Each structure stands twice: as structure tokens, then as C-alpha cells.
Amino acid sequence: MVLIKVETVLELKALTKDFPTHRAVDGVSFSIERGEFFSLVGPSGCGKTTTLRLIAGFEEPTSGQLLLDGHSVEGLPAYRRNVSTVFQNYALFPHLTVAQNVAFGLERRSKNGKQGIAEKIGKALELVHLTGKEARLPHQISGGERQRVALARSLVLEPQVLLLDEPLSALDAKLRKEMRHELKNLQRRIGVAFLFVTHDQEEALSLSDRVAIMSRGSLEQVGTPQDVYRLPKSRFVAEFLGDVNWINGAGVRPEAVRVSRATPPQVVRSAGAVVEGQTFMGNCIHLRAKLESGVECVAEMAQQECDFKDGEKVYVWWQATDEFRVP
Amino acid sequence: MKLRTVFIAPGAVVMISLFFLPLLIVLAYSLLTRGAYGGVALPWTAESYTRIFDPLYLAILWRSVWIAVVSTALCLVLAFPLALYIARSGPRKTLLLNLVMLPFWTSFLIRTYAWMFLLRDTGLINTVLQATHVIREPLPLLFNTGAVILGLVYGYLPFMVLPLYATLEKLDPALLDAAADLGASPLVAIWQVIVPISRPGMIAGCLLVFIPCLGAYLTPDLMGGGKTVMIGTLVQNQFTAARDWPFGAAISLLLMAMVIVVMRALGDKGEELL
Numbered sequence: 001m002v003l004i005k006v007e008t009v010l011e012l013k014a015l016t017k018d019f020p021t022h023r024a025v026d027g028v029s030f031s032i033e034r035g036e037f038f039s040l041v042g043p044s045g046c047g048k049t050t051t052l053r054l055i056a057g058f059e060e061p062t063s064g065q066l067l068l069d070g071h072s073v074e075g076l077p078a079y080r081r082n083v084s085t086v087f088q089n090y091a092l093f094p095h096l097t098v099a100q101n102v103a104f105g106l107e108r109r110s111k112n113g114k115q116g117i118a119e120k121i122g123k124a125l126e127l128v129h130l131t132g133k134e135a136r137l138p139h140q141i142s143g144g145e146r147q148r149v150a151l152a153r154s155l156v157l158e159p160q161v162l163l164l165d166e167p168l169s170a171l172d173a174k175l176r177k178e179m180r181h182e183l184k185n186l187q188r189r190i191g192v193a194f195l196f197v198t199h200d201q202e203e204a205l206s207l208s209d210r211v212a213i214m215s216r217g218s219l220e221q222v223g224t225p226q227d228v229y230r231l232p233k234s235r236f237v238a239e240f241l242g243d244v245n246w247i248n249g250a251g252v253r254p255e256a257v258r259v260s261r262a263t264p265p266q267v268v269r270s271a272g273a274v275v276e277g278q279t280f281m282g283n284c285i286h287l288r289a290k291l292e293s294g295v296e297c298v299a300e301m302a303q304q305e306c307d308f309k310d311g312e313k314v315y316v317w318w319q320a321t322d323e324f325r326v327p
Numbered sequence: 328m329k330l331r332t333v334f335i336a337p338g339a340v341v342m343i344s345l346f347f348l349p350l351l352i353v354l355a356y357s358l359l360t361r362g363a364y365g366g367v368a369l370p371w372t373a374e375s376y377t378r379i380f381d382p383l384y385l386a387i388l389w390r391s392v393w394i395a396v397v398s399t400a401l402c403l404v405l406a407f408p409l410a411l412y413i414a415r416s417g418p419r420k421t422l423l424l425n426l427v428m429l430p431f432w433t434s435f436l437i438r439t440y441a442w443m444f445l446l447r448d449t450g451l452i453n454t455v456l457q458a459t460h461v462i463r464e465p466l467p468l469l470f471n472t473g474a475v476i477l478g479l480v481y482g483y484l485p486f487m488v489l490p491l492y493a494t495l496e497k498l499d500p501a502l503l504d505a506a507a508d509l510g511a512s513p514l515v516a517i518w519q520v521i522v523p524i525s526r527p528g529m530i531a532g533c534l535l536v537f538i539p540c541l542g543a544y545l546t547p548d549l550m551g552g553g554k555t556v557m558i559g560t561l562v563q564n565q566f567t568a569a570r571d572w573p574f575g576a577a578i579s580l581l582l583m584a585m586v587i588v589v590m591r592a593l594g595d596k597g598e599e600l601l
Binding site: 056057058077078079080083084085087088089091092093094095104105108109153154157 | 506509
């Protein structure tokens with residue numbers, strides 16, 4: 001039997017940060033394993049970026065502990081921490097070429113010759129498919145390429161954790177999806193732990209091994225994407241990660257809701273309803289129905305299974321395992 | 328008439344009649360012979376230009392250049408941290424910038440006299456030092472080259488601070504975070520990131536300080552006490568006491584040529600900024 005050794009590379013213990021006007025991070029604790037893709041997700045102003053800045057060392061925590069590879073980094077300035085950040089707008093040095101940007105960190109850290117540096121730069125640029133663009137300046141390359149330079153610049157330092165602050169938000173929608181896959185593949189290949197901060201729940205769910213949802217400075221829930229989506233522990237998490245129908249105190253996702261003319265099987269939860277309207281969403285249809293109890297419910301269904309008329313009497317049902325309860 | 332012409336015309340008229348034509352007159356004067364009681368007379372000659380190569384005058388030119396270079400360098404060294412501090416001080420920026428510009432509220436002449444009152448033998452500094460028995464004899468603070476450089480640095484410092492501030496203010500603060508993140512200590516980050524990026528502001532500031540310093544008249548005349556002669560003083564002297572208008576005109580044009588050379592040396596960037 002093969003034992004997979006689980007190593008914690010980063011651990012936050014009750015990390016708190018007060019600003020003069022408010023508490024930005026409130027007792028946040030979680031840990032990241034080696035090679036893990038971990039996302040910190042939440043609405044803007046929830047404290048996720050501040051948490052990232054605390055880990056990078058740009059801000060000092062008010063209280064709490066931060067362990068990197070088991071050692072406290074308290075008082076250690078940003079330039080002495082073995083983590084690296086990919087910034088939202090990449091923060092590439094505009095006066096340096098692609099290769100010089102990637103070399104910047106290496107030259108700071110290694111005292112010995114330039115020989116090894118050139119080789120490392122070549123490998124890093126190859127990793128992000130930028131070979132041949134070494135001599136370009138940041139304003140001479142595309143947004144997606146800038147993003148990759150930022151990645152190469154950080155990864156070349158072989159950090160214990162790579163911190164990514166909304167790295168895809170500056171790209172247009174199509175490129176964003178492409179880069180999502182690329183990022184995931186890259187992370188799998190190099191095996192470095194990623195701490196990915198985003199406000200986009202879809203991004204977090206599709207990329208991560210584990211997701212942490214933050215709200216107003218506190219951690220709401222941590223778990224695998226499947227767990228937090230299917231079994232959210234709070235109303236906030238449930239609604240932040242997707243649409244929810246709240247029926248008799250239980251939450252049901254629209255895609256779990258079925259609609260039929262025939263009486264549904266006995267084993268499921270069901271209710272009589274009247275079709276109120278349908279919205280074409282492109283890849284599916286959102287059917288709105290009013291239950292007998294007066295509650296409105298949305299069902300997401302494929303076009304071919306949706307042949308209902310507005311005002312028609314139907315049954316709405318779902319599996320008991322698809323519903324969740326929150327305090 | 329096109330709107331374009333209407334907009335350009337007033338400025339063009341002013342520049343041609345009050346700048347370009349007088350410049351031609353100065354050029355003509357520089358190529359004429361001095362009149363008996365000032366003024367100019369025929370015949371045409373290039374003698375004023377050959378006289379510049381007299382060691383006496385070359386020494387004055389050289390002194391002007393090095394005083395201007397030293398003053399500009401001191402302004403740069405003093406203004407850079409100040410401009411960086413102001414650019415990064417958030418909502419207090421406006422107040423601090425106004426403080427930098429505060430000296431402009433009074434005339435440069437009055438401010439120069441104020442310095443003289445501070446520095447002279449019976450001035451505030453020497454009086455206090457003597458009264459507290461730190462020194463017995465007054466220190467020679469005024470009427471020397473050091474006093475001239477002090478006066479120039481004081482007078483032109485704001486012209487260095489403002490363009491530097493303009494470039495540093497636009498600098499993305501994330502670049503400093505990025506530098507720290509990649510292992511650069513704050514000093515390395517300043518040297519490797521901020522300094523290269525703010526080069527256009529430095530060039531603009533250096534030109535704005537160097538050019539008036541090179542042709543300075545008031546400061547060397549008052550704070551140098553006539554002992555530290557610079558080009559400006561020499562020109563003034565030729566048109567008044569020496570009554571040699573052609574030579575004065577020739578030196579004026581030489582001063583202009585030196586400025587053009589410096590601007591060329593700093594490249595196209597320098598011209599763009601001016």
C-alpha cells in the first residue's frame with residue numbers, strides 16, 4: 001500500500017487584521033497541503049485580498065499566527081518570505097524585458113553567477129509557452145502573455161506557495177476560460193501549492209481541490225468544491241456559490257428540480273405547482289413555477305424536456321439527497 | 328481662414344515679433360564692431376566670437392558649467408526622496424505640494440535678500456554662533472561660490488520636485504509590492520524599479536534646473552558678491568560697464584548654444600518633455 005505523505009506548507013491560525021476603520025480579517029484559520037490548489041472566494045471587500053497580503057508579508061497581522069513550512073514568519077519582511085505573488089494587474093516592471101522581469105527575483109536571491117540564471121529563465125518561459133518573446137517589453141505583448149510572464153516570474157523562484165490575486169480578472173471572457181485550463185494544467189505539472197483568490201465562484205469551483213468561502217472578514221466554510229456546493233453550511237455560502245430555491249426551510253439547486261405532468265414517484269419530495277414563466281438561457285431553460293404553498297421555485301432544464309405552457313398545472317419534485325438545510 | 332490658423336496666429340505673432348526678430352538683432356549685433364559709447368557700428372566682424380577663447384572668459388564659462396552641474400545634482404538628490412514621500416503620502420499630497428510651491432508667493436529677489444540677511448557676517452547664523460561662543464570670528468558664509476550654489480539649489484529645487492512628483496505619482500504601488508515579493512529590499516526596489524521608471528521626470532527636472540542655473544544672474548551677483556562671476560554676470564557687464572554690446576551678444580548666443588547642446592545630449596526625451 002502506498003502512503004501519500006500529506007505535508008502542510010501553509011497554516012493560518014486565527015489570523016486577524018484591523019484597519020483604523022474596520023476589521024478586515026477576523027480570526028481566519030486554514031491550512032494548505034503541498035501541491036494543493038486552494039481557492040479563497042468571496043464578494044469584494046470580504047477580506048480575501050487582505051488575507052493574501054498578510055501571507056505575502058505586505059501587511060502585518062494584528063494578531064494570530066502564520067506558519068510557512070511549519071515555521072512562523074512573524075516579523076519576516078515580504079522580501080525574505082519564500083512565497084510569491086501573481087498580482088491582479090500583473091505588476092510587471094515596464095522598463096524591463098520579459099526575460100529581465102523573470103530574472104529579477106533570481107538575481108536578488110542568488111549570489112552566484114548568471115549561468116544558472118539564464119537556464120532557469122529559459123525553462124520558466126518554456127513552461128508558460130513564451131519562448132521567443134524574451135526581448136519584448138511588457139507593453140509589447142498581449143494581456144494573456146503578460147499574465148504568463150507574471151506566472152513565470154514567480155514560479156522561477158520555486159516558492160512554497162504561489163499566491164494568485166484575481167489573476168484572471170483583467171482578461172476578457174474567452175481568454176479567461178482558456179487561461180483557467182492552462183493554469184490548472186500548469187499547477188498539476190509543477191506540483192506547487194496555489195492559493196487562488198477570486199470573487200468568481202465558478203472559477204473557484206472548477207479549478208480547486210478545496211475552496212474556502214469568506215464573508216465580512218471571516219471564513220464561512222472550507223471544503224471540496226462538491227461538498228461546499230452540495231452541502232453549504234450557511235445561507236450565505238449556498239447563495240454565493242449558485243442559485244437556490246428555499247422551500248420549507250430546505251435549499252434545492254435549480255438543476256436538481258424536476259418538473260412533470262405525471263404524479264412523481266413516492267420516494268421524492270414533491271409539490272403541485274403552476275408554471276409562471278420560462279427564460280431562455282442559451283444552454284438551458286429556467287422555468288419558474290409557483291408552488292401550492294405560494295413559494296416561487298426555479299427549475300433548470302434542457303430545452304427538449306421543457307414543453308410546458310405558462311399557467312399549466314404541473315408537479316415539481318427533487319431527490320431528498322439533493323436538498324440541504326442551513327441554520 | 329481656417330480655425331487652425333486663427334488659433335495659431337496670436338501666439339505666432341508674439342513669438343516672431345518678440346522672440347525671433349530680437350534674436351536676429353542679437354545675432355547681427357554679435358557680428359558688428361563696438362561703438363565708442365556703447366551701441367554697435369560697422370564694419371562686420373567675427374572678432375567677438377574669437378575673443379571668447381581668451382582664458383579669462385573660458386574660465387568663467389567653465390565655472391558656470393560646473394556650478395550649474397553641481398547645483399542640478401544637489402537638487403536631484405534632495406528632490407527625489409521628497410517627491411517620493413509626497414507622491415506616497417495619500418490625502419496630504421495637495422498640502423505638501425502647496426508647501427513646495429509656497430516660496431513662489433514672494434519675489435525671488437526678496438528671498439535672495441533674506442538669505443543674505445541670514446548668512447552675512449552680522450547675520451542670524453553668525454550672531455547666534457558667536458553669542459553661544461561656538462565660534463569667535465564670523466564664518467565666511469556669504470560672497471563665495473558655496474553661497475551661490477546654496478542660492479541656486481534653494482531657488483530651483485521646486486522645479487526639480489514637481490516633474491519628479493508627476494512621474495512618481497503615476498507609479499503603480501503594486502510594482503513596489505512586486506519588487507519586495509521577488510526578494511528586493513526597499514533600497515534595492517527604489518534603485519532597481521523606481522529610479523529607472525522615473526527617468527523621464529529626472530530628465531525634465533534636470534533640464535528645468537540646469538538651464539536657468541547656467542544663465543543665472545541674480546544669485547551669483549548678490550550671493551557671490553561679484554566675486555563668483557558666471558555667464559549671466561558677464562553678459563550684463565558687457566552691456567553696461569564694459570559697453571561692449573557685440574561681445575555681450577556673442578556670449579548670449581553662446582549660452583543659448585550650450586543649452587541646445589545639453590538638450591540634444593539628453594536625447595529626444597528631453598525635448599519631448601520641454
